[in-house]
Amino acid sequence: MLVVACNTASAVALPALEKMFAPTPVIGVIAPGAEAAVAAAPDGPIAVIATEGTVKGGAYVRAIQDHDSTVPVIQQACSLFVAIAEEGLLEGDIAEAIARRYLAPLLAAVPRPKALVLGCTHFPALKTTIAKVVGPDIILVDSAATTARAVEQRLAKRGLFSSSGGPSSFLATDAPDRFARVGEIFLGSAIDPGSVELVDLQAT
DSSP: OEEEOOHHHHHHHHHHHHHHHTTSOEEESHHHHHHHHHHHOTTOOEEEEEOHHHHHHTHHHHHHHHHOTTSOEEEEEOTHHHHHHHTTOOSSHHHHHHHHHHHHHHHTOSSOOSEEEEOSTTGGGGHHHHHHHHOTTSEEEEHHHHHHHHHHHHHHHHTOOOSSSSOSOEEESSOHHHHHHHHHHHHSSOOOGGGEEEOOGGGO
């Protein structure tokens, strides 16, 4: 199975990857996130925060309105969230100030959003800070978690669960040491830099 664990890449390349790798199943992050958002707030409004590329492409708007074309969707690009997540600045004054700056337009919208999609796989690392800023009345939809559930269901259906307990190797296209450091933030456990292999995609 191939999981396209990036919202921007899912928005841009998923159909081509599905065609290229068929019959291997290919799962992106946008469809599961959109489905979960509609389930959380069927009548909307639904807010989406993502990188500028994902917002400009409008993939979440299309995916949400594929379920119901009447659901209002508002979007906000939050590009700095990627940088502070990778630096480990997940909570505190800096993270909160950036979150307030980005989320203020969404919180001022009338009517107020009922659900907020974390439309970048970096953003769940900032979930505690985002939840503090938006308050308890807005449901946070974690596109990474919804994709993980979709992968689990697909693997179970095909009888493809691994008994190894985790990946046996990591492949990175740049800076294995940095991959190990940043990966620890998202996986919640240490990654041995020696287990990360540097690969050159242009040479394959």
